[in-house]
Amino acid sequence: MHQHYNLDRLAEYGVEAIADTTRVVNPAWRQLDSQIRRQNGLLSRQLVQFAQIQLSQELEPEEVQAYESSKGQLQQAIENRRQLIEQLKAGRKAVAKHLLLKDLPEQDRFQHPRAEKKHFLVLRRAVG
Numbered sequence: 001m002h003q004h005y006n007l008d009r010l011a012e013y014g015v016e017a018i019a020d021t022t023r024v025v026n027p028a029w030r031q032l033d034s035q036i037r038r039q040n041g042l043l044s045r046q047l048v049q050f051a052q053i054q055l056s057q058e059l060e061p062e063e064v065q066a067y068e069s070s071k072g073q074l075q076q077a078i079e080n081r082r083q084l085i086e087q088l089k090a091g092r093k094a095v096a097k098h099l100l101l102k103d104l105p106e107q108d109r110f111q112h113p114r115a116e117k118k119h120f121l122v123l124r125r126a127v128g
Contacts, residue, residue, distance in 0.1 A: 018101055019101070020100060020101050020102035021100060021101070021102070022100070022101045023098045023099070023100060023101075024098065024099060024100075024101055024104065025097065025098060025099075026095060026096055026097060026098060026099045026104075027104070027108050028095050029092060029095045029096065029097045032088055032091055032092040032095060033092060035088050036085060036088045036089060036092060039081060039084055039085045039088065040085060042081060043078065043081045043082065043085065046074060046077060046078050046081065047078065049074060050071070050074045050075065050078060053067065053070055053071055053074070055067050
């Protein structure tokens with residue numbers, strides 16, 4: 001129970017099935033959403049890096065070439081990441097956000113603790 005429900009101790013460890021008509025978040029949608037959030041975070045870091053690349057006041061030809069090269073590579077990486085995010089968003093839009101529990105694959109189904117005999121034990125330390 002500690003692993004699945006973050007509980008210290010229950011008086012009973014039984015579980016029961018959830019009704020098949022219960023609506024749950026689609027795991028495929030959740031995975032795509034997670035990937036989009038991750039890519040957006042990486043994109044924001046790349047945009048900060050792009051803004052931090054500056055030319056110094058004393059311009060040497062090698063410095064200008066290195067500046068142009070690094071800015072160009074980072075700009076290309078930003079554009080590629082934006083395209084990936086748009087593809088992931090299109091994929092997420094094509095997948096239903098919620099499903100009925102009966103429509104989930106067997107490995108993605110879950111159960112909950114028995115409601116009628118659910119007793120939580122509170123463990124307290126003696127102070128003093």
